Amino acid sequence: MNPASLIPTADALTAHWGWFQFLLMLTFPLHLLAMNAMLGTALTAFICHLRPERPYQDLSHELAKALPFLVAFTINLGVAPLLFVNVLYGHLLYTSTVLMGLFWLAVIPILIIAYYLAYAYDFSFKKMGYSAMYAVLIVLLLLMSVGFIFSNNMTMMISPASWPRWFATPGGTLLNLADPTLLIRYLHMMTGSLAVGGLCVAFYSSTVLKHNIAVAEAGKTLGMQLFTWLTALQVLLGTWFLMTLPTAVMKRFMGNDMLATGLLMAGIFLAVATLMLGFQRKVIATLWLTIPLVYVMSFMRDSVRTGYLAPYFDMTKVPANMQWSPLIFFLVVLVMGIVVVVWMLSKLRYIKKVS
Amino acid sequence: MNYPVWYVPTFGGGLLIALVAIVHVFVSHFAVGGGLYLVMAERKAIREQDQSIMAFVKKHTKFFLLLTMVFGGLTGVAIWFIISLIHPAATSLLIHTFVFGWAAEWVFFLVEIVALFVYFYTFGRMDDRTHQAIGWVYFGAAWMSLFLINGIIDFMLTPGTWLANHDFWAGFFNPTFWPSLFFRSFMSFMLAGCYGFLTATFLEDDQARHKMIRYSGIWALISLALSVPTGWWYISVLPDKARGLVGGASPTIARAATVAAFSLAALAAVVITLILLNPKKARTKVMTVIVMIAAMGYMGSFEWTREAARRPYVINEVMYSNGILQKDVERINQEGFLKNAKWVQNKEVTDANQLEAGRELFLHQCFACHTVGGFNNDIIGRTKNMNYGAMQKYLATIHEKRYFMPPFVGNEIEMKALAAYLTAGLNKKPLTDDAAAGNRGKGLFEVNCAACHGAEILKPEIAGWSKEKIRTALDKLPALNPAMPDYSAPVADKDAVADYLHSLNNPGSTASAKELGATLFEDNCVPCHGFDVLKPKVSGWSKTKIRTALDKLSALNPAMPDYAGSATEKDALADYIVKQAGGAK
Numbered sequence: 056m057n058p059a060s061l062i063p064t065a066d067a068l069t070a071h072w073g074w075f076q077f078l079l080m081l082t083f084p085l086h087l088l089a090m091n092a093m094l095g096t097a098l099t100a101f102i103c104h105l106r107p108e109r110p111y112q113d114l115s116h117e118l119a120k121a122l123p124f125l126v127a128f129t130i131n132l133g134v135a136p137l138l139f140v141n142v143l144y145g146h147l148l149y150t151s152t153v154l155m156g157l158f159w160l161a162v163i164p165i166l167i168i169a170y171y172l173a174y175a176y177d178f179s180f181k182k183m184g185y186s187a188m189y190a191v192l193i194v195l196l197l198l199m200s201v202g203f204i205f206s207n208n209m210t211m212m213i214s215p216a217s218w219p220r221w222f223a224t225p226g227g228t229l230l231n232l233a234d235p236t237l238l239i240r241y242l243h244m245m246t247g248s249l250a251v252g253g254l255c256v257a258f259y260s261s262t263v264l265k266h267n268i269a270v271a272e273a274g275k276t277l278g279m280q281l282f283t284w285l286t287a288l289q290v291l292l293g294t295w296f297l298m299t300l301p302t303a304v305m306k307r308f309m310g311n312d313m314l315a316t317g318l319l320m321a322g323i324f325l326a327v328a329t330l331m332l333g334f335q336r337k338v339i340a341t342l343w344l345t346i347p348l349v350y351v352m353s354f355m356r357d358s359v360r361t362g363y364l365a366p367y368f369d370m371t372k373v374p375a376n377m378q379w380s381p382l383i384f385f386l387v388v389l390v391m392g393i394v395v396v397v398w399m400l401s402k403l404r405y406i407k408k409v410s
Numbered sequence: 411m412n413y414p415v416w417y418v419p420t421f422g423g424g425l426l427i428a429l430v431a432i433v434h435v436f437v438s439h440f441a442v443g444g445g446l447y448l449v450m451a452e453r454k455a456i457r458e459q460d461q462s463i464m465a466f467v468k469k470h471t472k473f474f475l476l477l478t479m480v481f482g483g484l485t486g487v488a489i490w491f492i493i494s495l496i497h498p499a500a501t502s503l504l505i506h507t508f509v510f511g512w513a514a515e516w517v518f519f520l521v522e523i524v525a526l527f528v529y530f531y532t533f534g535r536m537d538d539r540t541h542q543a544i545g546w547v548y549f550g551a552a553w554m555s556l557f558l559i560n561g562i563i564d565f566m567l568t569p570g571t572w573l574a575n576h577d578f579w580a581g582f583f584n585p586t587f588w589p590s591l592f593f594r595s596f597m598s599f600m601l602a603g604c605y606g607f608l609t610a611t612f613l614e615d616d617q618a619r620h621k622m623i624r625y626s627g628i629w630a631l632i633s634l635a636l637s638v639p640t641g642w643w644y645i646s647v648l649p650d651k652a653r654g655l656v657g658g659a660s661p662t663i664a665r666a667a668t669v670a671a672f673s674l675a676a677l678a679a680v681v682i683t684l685i686l687l688n689p690k691k692a693r694t695k696v697m698t699v700i701v702m703i704a705a706m707g708y709m710g711s712f713e714w715t716r717e718a719a720r721r722p723y724v725i726n727e728v729m730y731s732n733g734i735l736q737k738d739v740e741r742i743n744q745e746g747f748l749k750n751a752k753w754v755q756n757k758e759v760t761d762a763n764q765l766e767a768g769r770e771l772f773l774h775q776c777f778a779c780h781t782v783g784g785f786n787n788d789i790i791g792r793t794k795n796m797n798y799g800a801m802q803k804y805l806a807t808i809h810e811k812r813y814f815m816p817p818f819v820g821n822e823i824e825m826k827a828l829a830a831y832l833t834a835g836l837n838k839k840p841l842t843d844d845a846a847a848g849n850r851g852k853g854l855f856e857v858n859c860a861a862c863h864g865a866e867i868l869k870p871e872i873a874g875w876s877k878e879k880i881r882t883a884l885d886k887l888p889a890l891n892p893a894m895p896d897y898s899a900p901v902a903d904k905d906a907v908a909d910y911l912h913s914l915n916n917p918g919s920t921a922s923a924k925e926l927g928a929t930l931f932e933d934n935c936v937p938c939h940g941f942d943v944l945k946p947k948v949s950g951w952s953k954t955k956i957r958t959a960l961d962k963l964s965a966l967n968p969a970m971p972d973y974a975g976s977a978t979e980k981d982a983l984a985d986y987i988v989k990q991a992g993g994a995k
Contacts, residue, residue: 061752063412063498066506069578078513127479127523134487134516141494141505149413149498156416156495160426163488170480218414222755225417225773227495381510381578385517392517395551396524399544403528406535 058215059367063146068375070382072143076370079139084353086132088251088346090202093125095252096259097173097195099277104188110269114277117264118256119180119187122173122194130166143370144212144360151211154218156227158204169197199245206241207231213363236299243296246289247352253281254345257338275338282341283333290326304362308355315358322351411734411751413498415773422781423496428717430492434485435713436601436706439594441478441522442556443602445549447629448474448529449542451606454625456538462618468533470609475530479523496778499733500566500724507581508562515558521551556594564590567720568649573727589644596637597709603630604705607684607698623684630681630701638674641712651813652719652726660721660814660969666714673707680704721814730816732778739819747771747820759827768831771824775816782836793832795940798841799853800932801829811971812937849929851910854903869914881908917982927986930979938970941990948991957984 068075096118103115140148152159176183176190183190211217211231220229231237260274297305297319307315325348332341416423448471455463494501505512525548532541561582565572572581606626613619645656656663680701724731734742742750748757748767751774756767772789780789796804805825809817818825833839842853855865872880884904887894897904917926935944948956960980963970975983 056755061414063752066502069506069509075509124527127483127527130483130487131516131520131523134519135513138505138509138512138516141502142509145494145498145502145505146412149494149502152491152495153414153416153498156418159495160488160491163484163491166487167480167484170484171476174476174480221414221753225415227416227418376576378578381508385510385513388514388517392521395521395547399524399528399547402536402540402544403532405537405540406532 056219058218061150061218062215062367063150065146065368065373068142068373069378071375071377072370072373074382075139075142079136079143080350080353080357082132082139083136084346084350086129086136087248087349087353088255089125089129089132091248091251091349092255092259093122093129093252094195094198094245094248095250095255095278095281096122096125097191097198098249098252099256099274099281100176100191101188101195102277103273104191108273110267110273111277113267113270114260114264114273115187115191116180117260117270117274119177119191121259122191123170123177126166126170126173126198130170144368147212147215147364147368148208150218151208151231153227154211154221154229155204155207155231158230159208159227162201162204165197165201169194169201172197202245202248203241206237206244209360210234210237210240213360215367236296239292239296239299243289243292246285246292250282250285250289251345251349253278253285254333254338254341257282258342261338275336279333279336279338279341283330286326286330286333290330293322293326300359301363303365304359307358307362312358312362315355315362318351318355318358322348322355325351411747411753411774413733414753415777416495417773417777419782420784422777422779422784422786423492424779425781425784425786427489427492427496428714430485430488431717432710432713434482434489435709437478437482437485439556439598439709440601440605441474441482441598442549442552442595443598443600443633444474444478444605445545445552445602446599447602447606447626449545449549451622451625452542452545456542460618460621462613462615463622464534466610466613466618466622468530470606471530471533473609475526479526483519483523497724497731497733500729503725503729504562504566507576507578508565510578511558511562511582515555518551518554518558522548522555525551553595556598557591560591560594561587563716566725567652567716568647569726569728585647585649586644589640589647593637593640593644593712596633596640597712600630600633600637601705601709603627603633604698604701606630607701608695611695611698627681627684630705631678634674634678634681648719649726655719655721655814656715657968660718663715663718666711666718669707670711670715673704673711677701677704677708718814722809722816730819732775732816734775734816734819739817742819743821745821747774747824759823764827764830765835767824768827768829768835771820771828772831775819775828789832790836792937794837795936795942796833796932797839798829798833800936801833802826803933804937805829808937849910850903851906851908851913852929854899854907855910859897859907865911865914868911872911873915875912875915877908877912880911881905884908917978926979927982927984927989930975930983931986931990934973934975934983944987945991948987951988951991953984953988956987957981960984 100115100118100122103111103118106112172190172194176187176194180187207230211229211234214231214234217229217231217233255278257275257278260271260278264271264274297308308319310316325344329341329344329348332344418426448467451463451470452467454460455467490501525544529541529544529548532544536544561584564586565581565584568585569581570584571577572584603626606629607623610619610622610626613622645653648656656667680697684697684701720726722730723736724733727736729735738750746758748754748759748770751770754767754770754774756763756770759767776789780787780792782788783790793801802825804811805818805828808815818828820828830841834841859868875883881904883890884897884907887897897907899907913926951959957980959966960973960975960983962972964972973980973983
């Protein structure tokens with residue numbers, strides 16, 4: 056069976072594809088940054104439980120308070136890019152979603168459990184005592200399992216060759232485990248996430264928690280150690296991932312596609328630069344370079360997707376019936392929403408401190 | 411047909427969507443109404459300088475945060491996940507049409523999260539005015555989420571002028587938009603009042619508890635009272651066909667309406683009792699739990715009705731529940747379904763693959779609503795009383811006979827393959843073309859004649875003909891009408907067809923009286939209920955009573971269509987039923 060014959064017909068777009076691509080590439084890295092901070096916070100909090108010193112115990116309590124916020128924003132900031140992926144690649148995404156339906160739906164109960172457990176870890180931190188360590192470890196493992204499910208869907212949707220398996224197994228129990236890039240891709244993603252997450256913890260410790268010098272120092276040290284060592288590991292994993300890609304896709308980064316090659320160069324440059332700054336414990340400077348690095352990595356990821364889909368699908372060929380007013384409506388709502396959020400956050404400066 | 415199907419025969423997709431949707435509907439409406447409730451209750455505490463009420467509001471906010479943000483937020487995502495699994499084609503259409511509506515809703519979701527966090531974590535640490543303003547921001551953002559989703563959900567029921575112009579705003583501000591917006595808003599306020607009841611009963615301070623129970627009760631009662639006329643307004647703007655379903659033509663809606671009526675009555679009664687009567691005895695946790703259940707019953711029935719009123723479509727007049735676009739039906743009927751479907755292995759029906767092709771047709775056309783031996787709408791149970799011939803006829807007019815079922819889409823051979831799968835494949839019945847077992851003539855007529863003229867057309871034409879005249883005519887059909895081909899068949903077949911045609915106008919004249927009754931029963935009744943269901947209901951009924959009932963079936967049960975047969979046919983049917991049911995003569 057020719058897998059291309061299984062690809063559903065894409066629905067017409069309601070704006071030029073460039074708008075959706077722009078919004079996707081704008082919002083997805085924001086989701087990644089929140090997700091990285093969430094995983095990094097959970098991991099650091101767990102490590103803190105293994106250290107007997109007082110600052111580390113206090114740090115884990117501080118991180119416990121931050122974790123539910125990060126879960127909330129990771130989910131919220133994940134909605135926007137998933138929406139734009141639905142628009143651009145919906146016909147592919149829904150297909151792979153059906154193939155792995157059971158796992159895909161499992162994301163919801165896993166997230167609900169992880170989220171409530173994160174709240175329990177926050178609200179009942181002291182009451183939990185020793186078991187708090189296991190609570191945050193379970194939160195971390197649950198959230199990382201969600202990442203694994205997403206990695207499966209995102210790789211299966213770009214591999215129509217794996218789709219005919221549905222005819223024998225239509226119960227939604229398929230994963231993309233036979234894909235040689237899956238595990239290394241997931242490892243690459245998680246290592247990068249935990250590294251950036253460590254940096255976020257270091258940033259949080261040296262800014263929000265700076266009034267408690269010992270705790271701030273503990274957070275900064277631990278966070279930057281995570282960032283630097285995992286980023287160093289990431290250089291190796293990234294290379295390995297690149298090597299496992301199908302030749303046609305890999306060659307995009309080796310000169311066949313100037314944009315992809317440029318992105319790889321920029322990625323390597325930024326990674327090395329953040330590593331150097333990271334080893335010098337320059338938190339703010341490292342963060343300033345890491346944000347563009349996350350964007351570059353997202354663009355590279357997008358280029359890999361385009362490479363995989365080249366034989367099957369070209370989003371620029373999807374017909375579009377442009378209607379401006381809904382787009383303008385959204386942009387106005389977005390600007391107003393940001394203004395209101397900034398106004399609300401600005402009011403936090405005036406709140407009374409409680410002991 | 412454009413997408414693969416998630417095949418979970420026991421549950422079926424519809425049930426999963428219903429479970430997730432109903433849970434989400436309660437929490438999400440509470441998230442809206444509760445926002446207003448919190449700000450108003452906080453204002454009451456500020457005005458009355460009452461610390462116990464303020465403490466209650468703070469505690470309620472924590473419960474609210476944990477329920478709406480975690481559970482409400484994630485079940486909202488869950489609906490998106492599950493509809494893309496069960497109705498990928500419809501989800502794609504909705505996402506593509508309303509992407510900027512969803513995107514704006516995401517912004518309000520973000521504002522909601524920030525506002526609720528700030529509101530909860532700054533209780534007692536921020537000046538009252540600003541804290542109240544943050545509360546209002548939360549409510550405003552939550553209500554705007556309702557506003558946006560309301561437009562998209564109602565579009566699915568009443569797409570309105572979007573059908574002609576495909577304009578975003580025409581689809582969004584569709585005919586049911588405003589009544590539904592008001593109705594949902596009052597529902598959400600009512601739910602907030604009911605939740606307020608529940609948490610207020612946990613207050614230890616006697617005075618504060620009574621104050622807040624009274625306050626919540628008035629909330630719930632006023633919202634409940636206002637929801638009734640807006641619900642009526644909503645129903646009144648439905649298109650005729652949907653209103654027909656709501657009016658009782660759909661069996662599932664009839665059940666939902668009963669639940670709604672009882673819930674509404676119970677809710678009003680308990681709420682009034684709680685507020686007015688015997689504060690000490692009535693204001694208990696058990697009573698507030700009854701209120702919650704009744705409120706959910708009321709709301710759940712409304713949602714169920716709205717979903718069912720859309721049938722047989724997932725997007726009214728646009729896409730059937732099985733993902734087939736209405737505009738494609740005629741073309742696919744000509745070209746064949748399997749040829750046009752992407753996710754099938756049998757592109758054409760042959761003798762060898764008939765059952766397998768039928769299974770694929772079932773998967774893509776029926777499984778969206780029917781389980782296979784499962785909990786909900788089990789196809790095996792629904793079809794067990796029909797044989798191959800009756801099934802073919804049923805499929806041919808399934809949508810006309812029962813509006814809420816989508817039409818079969820495909821060519822005649824494919825329809826036979828589906829009928830074969832449903833009867834021989836699932837119910838292990840023989841694959842004979844006889845329409846009613848034992849009535850070969852009718853089966854032969856269906857196969858050879860009915861494509862051009864059904865029995866209804868022929869019946870007046872041959873009124874008064876003797877059996878012999880009909881039999882002779884069958885030997886030379888082109889002599890009757892040059893457009894008719896000769897019927898070349900064995901003598902026995904022709905005899906059987908002549909017998910059948912003669913019986914159309916002379917039901918009592920041949921042994922076919924019983925057969926006619928059986929055939930009529932199979933054709934008209936069995937699709938919904940076989941004798942296993944009917945027998946206990948009509949046991950002991952006289953023939954006259956059955957015959958009278960056949961004149962006005964909708965009076966027995968509004969979900970039953972009236973039977974349009976002739977008086978002779980009704981007699982034959984009544985005869986047959988009375989014999990089968992063992993009733994009195």
